[in-house]
Amino acid sequence: MQYEKIVEGIFLNRPNRFISHVLINGKKETVHVKNTGRCRELLIPGVKVILEDCSSNPNRKTKYSLISVWKNDMLINMDSQVPNFVVYNALRENSIDGLTNLTYIKREVSFNNSRFDIYFEDEVKKGFIEVKGVTLENDGISMFPDAPTERGTKHALEMIEAVKQGYRGIIFFLIQMKGPKVFRLNWKMDNKFSEAVRLASEKGVEILAYDSIIDKNSISIGSPIDIELDK
Numbered sequence: 001m002q003y004e005k006i007v008e009g010i011f012l013n014r015p016n017r018f019i020s021h022v023l024i025n026g027k028k029e030t031v032h033v034k035n036t037g038r039c040r041e042l043l044i045p046g047v048k049v050i051l052e053d054c055s056s057n058p059n060r061k062t063k064y065s066l067i068s069v070w071k072n073d074m075l076i077n078m079d080s081q082v083p084n085f086v087v088y089n090a091l092r093e094n095s096i097d098g099l100t101n102l103t104y105i106k107r108e109v110s111f112n113n114s115r116f117d118i119y120f121e122d123e124v125k126k127g128f129i130e131v132k133g134v135t136l137e138n139d140g141i142s143m144f145p146d147a148p149t150e151r152g153t154k155h156a157l158e159m160i161e162a163v164k165q166g167y168r169g170i171i172f173f174l175i176q177m178k179g180p181k182v183f184r185l186n187w188k189m190d191n192k193f194s195e196a197v198r199l200a201s202e203k204g205v206e207i208l209a210y211d212s213i214i215d216k217n218s219i220s221i222g223s224p225i226d227i228e229l230d231k
Helices: 080-093 150-164 191-202
Strands: 006-013 019-024 027-033 048-053 064-071 074-077 102-113 114-121 126-134 135-136 141-144 168-175 182-185 206-215 218-224 226-228
Touching: 006 064, 019 048, 019 064, 074 206, 080 102, 080 114, 080 126, 080 168, 080 191, 080 218, 102 150, 114 150, 126 141, 126 150, 141 168, 150 168, 150 191, 168 191, 182 191, 191 206, 206 226
Parallel strands: 027 064, 126 168, 141 182, 168 206, 182 226
Antiparallel strands: 006 019, 006 048, 019 027, 048 064, 064 074, 102 114, 114 126, 135 141, 206 218
16 A cells, blocks of 8 residues: 655644544644544643645645554554555455455455445455454554454454354454554453453454555554454
């Protein structure tokens, strides 16, 4: 995933989940935040942020979109639209272990009462992938979610049903940074979601976690990291 034009700024505050105030070239700007999650541990007044310059689009209400933030010396992409795109591209490029040489890939496909991010086929199996972007990190440990997610719980339980019906089911956690060595479920934040993912694993759903290669103007698939599902 490549951003065409970026600028740097200083985060000031976040009046609501859709917009923030950022200091860009000495001027206070209202910018769009491409992540409706809380991100309270990231968006701290005074931190450096990266924004996409969208001023060439006459239909936009804001000139910029906040896409990444520095946490000490680690750059974290917080664009919630990116993970699906990154994983989809990685599948096309055969960059994910155990998911190479697919014969068909399609984004956004319905199953029962859910819409999974990716549907795929290989020579012997059909399957679904649900992608979750991870921006929460603490002491080298990445965690999901950073806020309660009923939708995420629903997806995990629907994935169990897909496996029962003969599909290959995968919940894919894309850590939107390079640095964490372990991925854990955030039981304290959302016990129901964490329980659903652990149950899914026990019922045959594959749980994958990959970090990302991050630059100021790009993000791509990285390497698999260790997963800990227990409470």
